[in-house]
Amino acid sequence: MAYKLLTPGPLTTSDTVKQAMMIDHCTWDNDYKTITLDIRKRLLALAGVDGTDYTVVLMQGSGSFGVEAVLSSEIGPEDHLLICSNGAYGKRMVQMSERLGLKYTVYEVGDCEIPKASAIKKYLEHQEDITAIAMVHSETTSGILNELEEIAALAKENNQLFIVDAMSSFGGITIDVKALDIDFLISSSNKCIQGVPGFSFIIGKKAEIEQRKDYARSLSLDIYGQFKEMDKDGKWRFTSPTHTVLAFHQALIELEEEGGIKNRNLRYLANNQLLRTKMSDLGFEMVVKEHQGPFITSFYYPKSFPFEFDSFYYYLKERGFVIYPGKISELECFRIGNIGEIYPEDIEELIRIIAEYKEMLAA
Numbered sequence: 001m002a003y004k005l006l007t008p009g010p011l012t013t014s015d016t017v018k019q020a021m022m023i024d025h026c027t028w029d030n031d032y033k034t035i036t037l038d039i040r041k042r043l044l045a046l047a048g049v050d051g052t053d054y055t056v057v058l059m060q061g062s063g064s065f066g067v068e069a070v071l072s073s074e075i076g077p078e079d080h081l082l083i084c085s086n087g088a089y090g091k092r093m094v095q096m097s098e099r100l101g102l103k104y105t106v107y108e109v110g111d112c113e114i115p116k117a118s119a120i121k122k123y124l125e126h127q128e129d130i131t132a133i134a135m136v137h138s139e140t141t142s143g144i145l146n147e148l149e150e151i152a153a154l155a156k157e158n159n160q161l162f163i164v165d166a167m168s169s170f171g172g173i174t175i176d177v178k179a180l181d182i183d184f185l186i187s188s189s190n191k192c193i194q195g196v197p198g199f200s201f202i203i204g205k206k207a208e209i210e211q212r213k214d215y216a217r218s219l220s221l222d223i224y225g226q227f228k229e230m231d232k233d234g235k236w237r238f239t240s241p242t243h244t245v246l247a248f249h250q251a252l253i254e255l256e257e258e259g260g261i262k263n264r265n266l267r268y269l270a271n272n273q274l275l276r277t278k279m280s281d282l283g284f285e286m287v288v289k290e291h292q293g294p295f296i297t298s299f300y301y302p303k304s305f306p307f308e309f310d311s312f313y314y315y316l317k318e319r320g321f322v323i324y325p326g327k328i329s330e331l332e333c334f335r336i337g338n339i340g341e342i343y344p345e346d347i348e349e350l351i352r353i354i355a356e357y358k359e360m361l362a363a
């Protein structure tokens with residue numbers, strides 16, 4: 001049975017995005033290469049940059065492959081990376097850095113707190129050899145939205161290489177990559193652009209990619225190698241996920257038709273506001289009290305009625321909605337995403353079903 005995904009990706013896509021995949025394309029044909037070039041051009045525009053200083057590298061694999069591509073290609077033997085972490089995705093960057101043998105330091109706060117620029121400043125003062133800062137923008141673990149502007153300003157002031165995992169935020173909120181002077185921003189095909197899974201993309205400074213071209217520790221994830229090939233005529237180095245690419249191109253057109261990031265953000269905000277208000281009316285308490293982002297929300301298991309996650313999950317699924325288990329360790333919670341082809345009327349419908357579930361349990 002088909003259902004709507006209230007998850008942070010893969011998420012519900014439009015019928016027209018799905019239909020775009022009904023073509024089997026070869027990878028070396030001009031029509032196809034043109035699509036890759038157009039995707040890269042559109043992503044630059046969404047990031048508020050032009051092709052003079054920045055470029056877009058598409059990378060096969062899920063979002064994590066894109067993050068690992070950046071860490072393994074751009075952090076050199078002389079670098080010391082400071083990783084800001086307040087959830088599973090910050091921790092994943094730590095795991096990658098450990099595996100890659102990078103020199104790194106972790107600045108970790110709790111899942112419901114945000115990394116502070118003031119604390120980062122102290123790290124930079126005490127460890128003068130820190131050359132790079134990496135952070136997650138929207139921490140999907142909790143739904144918290146980290147303070148990108150302040151940390152970006154600090155990185156700029158100190159001339160640090162600045163890496164942002166904007167996986168679950170890019171396309172859903174305006175990120176002025178140029179003004180923030182971000183060196184590498186990573187996102188993927190199946191989050192706020194509303195495509196299907198299959199590749200990640202890296203918006204990065206050309207000069208840094210050129211300068212750091214010898215650092216790559218992996219052939220497949222080599223950003224410079226991929227950039228050089230792709231920049232010629234739009235051909236990916238190795239087999240690209242053709243159907244995903246076609247779907248993503250359609251998704252970019254639909255983002256523009258919606259009125260760009262500005263309008264998509266308004267829709268996500270409206271979904272999220274409605275969800276939070278109505279869930280709170282039903283007695284569900286939000287886990288994140290401050291800095292809640294507009295993409296996904298964590299709720300505690302309610303105590304006022306006999307709640308059991310699995311039965312709740314299947315009850316909703318049978319009625320057309322799939323939600324997400326919680327990811328914050330030691331907290332009993334679940335998550336509801338509101339991104340993708342989801343509108344306030346879907347949230348209304350979800351709330352109606354949750355109210356019905358609650359009544360059933362109370363009876």
Ligand SMILES: *Cc1c(COP(=O)(O)O)cnc(C)c1O
Nearest residue numbers: 062063064089138140165167168
């Ligand atoms: C989705 C996501 C990723 C990538 O996860 P994959 O499972 O590899 O696609 C990374 N960071 C954040 C913040 C995410 O939301």
